[in-house]
Amino acid sequence: MKTYYNPEDLKKFSNVGEFEPNLAKKFFDYYGDVFKDGALTAREKSLIALAVAHTVQCPYCIDAYTVDTLEKGCDEAQLMEAVHVAVAIRGGASLVHSVQMMNKVKEVAM
């Protein structure tokens, strides 16, 4: 069956260098460095990545960082809490705009 997203394509991610090797190399080197232990642990970074993956709604990233967080020793509760952080910020970002709506209502309505 043809689909826009094919799980097998995730394994081909590194092949993106085929059309433009220099930028791909820079990206993957940078990517590798970003996820190393630093001021944040690799485990914390993986949980952030999982939350962001849900925000950008990328199925590849969701698959990859679900497994990666498990491989960093996280459990289901921690994965779900990370997703809720993304949800809260996303929902909050919508809701906070209601202040603008309210401002406008007060501006134009009696």
Added chain:
Amino acid sequence: MTTATKSLKSRHSEFADSYFQLQVISSTAQNGHAHLQFEKKLEESGLYPLRPQKLEIFQINLGKMCNQVCKHCHVDAGPDRKEIMTRETMEQCLIAIRQSGAHTVDLTGGAPEMNPDFRWFVKEISKLGVEKIIVRCNLTIILANKKYHDLPDFFKEHGIEVVSSLPFYNSTRTDAQRGDGVFEKSIQALKMLNQVGYGAEASGLVLNLVYNPSGAFLPPSQSTLEAEYKKRLESHFGIRFNSLFTITNLPISRFLEYLMETGNYSDYMDKLIQAFNPVAAANVMCRNTISVGWDGYIYDCDFNQMLDLKVNHPLQHIADFGKKDIQDRDIIVNQHCYGCTAGAGSSCGGATA
């Protein structure tokens, strides 16, 4: 993971058959994927044929009988398994241990404590003056029957190093892999071990825990997870332990069944192969350990034992040990070996690289 309630053998599963398992793992094409042969990987690293080094650890499997039926068990152990080592074979092991000069004896199973000659055997090994005796205790056995309640004292008396599986610091993951209620009982057993001094730095009584993934993924970094385990177990339950060993699940026996049934096999193999680490390959445990089965046959490791791959050496039984140098042989490898060489490596003592 759902919990198995019976061994593969008593379910008459084809995965109980080592020949079938070997066929599955050594076929290079699964779901259209070609899995590179382990021998080729070793060759690329200059390690083929894989040769043993100095023999340091004597691992003895006292039998397949166990009070648990863990979903991932590579021994296919359980209460329905009756194969256990006889005292006669234990006597042959004692002679071999003395001759071998190994500094460590590692007792495993099943639940080794269920062998009626277990305590006798431990006492006899103690007399040999080896540096370390390890018992791989599944924790719940201590509570399984009144006759096992004093095991912590027995271990203490003989200065045994206790190594116990606890696949996670909460019940969800632990019970999914090891059976309902196992986490709670394990915590109780750990408290009993702590009470007699196990896990306290000054006591000299070593209690090490083993993490292995409850699913088709690789273990985390050993040191990071150890810190997390220590924090959680201490703050939630007041439990102390010495070190955490992270172990990778090898694609054999019940874990192989799980991988095949859930459609995870091919991706899991890809993952192991992709994570091949030549440093871990150079440090695989079969180079300094030999494994003796319940019936006295000798294997390169506990995994080869479960696959019925006896050592590639003219002397294959413990009764003949010492007549020829057992370390002068090529280690038998196959695709399951990728589990020992992935990432930071995996052995009965945890990460190797």
